[in-house]
Amino acid sequence: xEGKKIYSQGGRGLKDRGxxxxxxxxxxxxxxxxxxxxxxxxxxxxxxxxxxxxxxxTNGHGHNYTLEVTIAGEPDPATGMVLDLKELKDILQRExxxxxxxxxxxxxxxxxxxxxPTCENVATxxxxxxxxxxxxxxxxxxxxxxxxxxxxxxxxxxxxxxx
Amino acid sequence: MKVSLTRRYRFAASHRLHVTALxxxxxxxxxxxxxxPHGHGHNYAVEVTLxxxxxADTGMIANLGELDPFVVREVIEPFDHMYLNExxxxxxxxxxxxxxxxxxxxxxxxxxxxxxVERVRVEETSKNxxxxxxx
Numbered sequence: 001x002e003g004k005k006i007y008s009q010g011g012r013g014l015k016d017r018g019x020x021x022x023x024x025x026x027x028x029x030x031x032x033x034x035x036x037x038x039x040x041x042x043x044x045x046x047x048x049x050x051x052x053x054x055x056x057x058t059n060g061h062g063h064n065y066t067l068e069v070t071i072a073g074e075p076d077p078a079t080g081m082v083l084d085l086k087e088l089k090d091i092l093q094r095e096x097x098x099x100x101x102x103x104x105x106x107x108x109x110x111x112x113x114x115x116x117p118t119c120e121n122v123a124t125x126x127x128x129x130x131x132x133x134x135x136x137x138x139x140x141x142x143x144x145x146x147x148x149x150x151x152x153x154x155x156x157x158x159x160x161x162x163x
Numbered sequence: 164m165k166v167s168l169t170r171r172y173r174f175a176a177s178h179r180l181h182v183t184a185l186x187x188x189x190x191x192x193x194x195x196x197x198x199x200p201h202g203h204g205h206n207y208a209v210e211v212t213l214x215x216x217x218x219a220d221t222g223m224i225a226n227l228g229e230l231d232p233f234v235v236r237e238v239i240e241p242f243d244h245m246y247l248n249e250x251x252x253x254x255x256x257x258x259x260x261x262x263x264x265x266x267x268x269x270x271x272x273x274x275x276x277x278x279x280v281e282r283v284r285v286e287e288t289s290k291n292x293x294x295x296x297x298x
Contacts, residue, residue, distance in 0.1 A: 038221075038222070040220055040221065042220060043220075051221060051226065051228070052221075052228075053228045115222060116220075116221060116222030116223075117222070118217075118221070118222035118223050119168065120166055120168055120217045120222060120223060120224055121217065121222040123166065124164075124166060124217065127164060148171065149170065149171040149172070150168075150169070150170055150171070150227070151168075151169050152166060152167065152168050152169075152224075153165075153166070153167045153168075153169065153212075154164050154165070154166050155164065155165050155166075155167070156164060157164065157165060
């Protein structure tokens, strides 16, 4: 099998001999539903209405969010995996879904306290929650869809781990 | 870590891929059925990606209350339900391939806020899409 590009039980990955392992990105999707509204107490009611429009209704409204989380890394030669997707699924369930699904983001998610729960801010909070939990591979991108027509991305800087 | 915001819009338009400097046969060879004389149409989707600091007071990179009417005025109204070759002045002299449509949309949208528009992506159909970031 010398020199062949096939998976070897001997612990070598698919890439050519001598080269470092291929860098792979894997993405897992998860959905949750939550309520929110936009209101900044620094602004008058009129300003809140002008800046945030319909989103300023303090009774709140809701979305079906879709979260796509991308992990980058080299497959472990012994398993062929960057990260066990089941493990990633469990992390997403614990860190995001259990925290945010069927919750009111303004009142029930401590990490968002004092922040306007925009798509940008919710994605940034999710990045902060996930980043320390990803110990195999590294967090490359968090993409949060608030609807099919709007999403925010948090992306690791190219030159570093994003930490 | 960098944060960006992407907003998706849609328009429907017709076009014909045809260059008057080329012969009928060359146009037919180059553009195939896209050269069909009376034009044909697509449901286009446009994704515009904005970057920049998230404003601490609003939690926003850009206010959709400002972005949406800007995109509608600059792109959706001029393009939607139009024949791009005739109804959009820029395409009277430039063939409206979706590459060129993508560049034109980028050029229009970059005026929204200097340096904020990172990328424009145009889907001509669900099977092909085009991206331009100004480079």
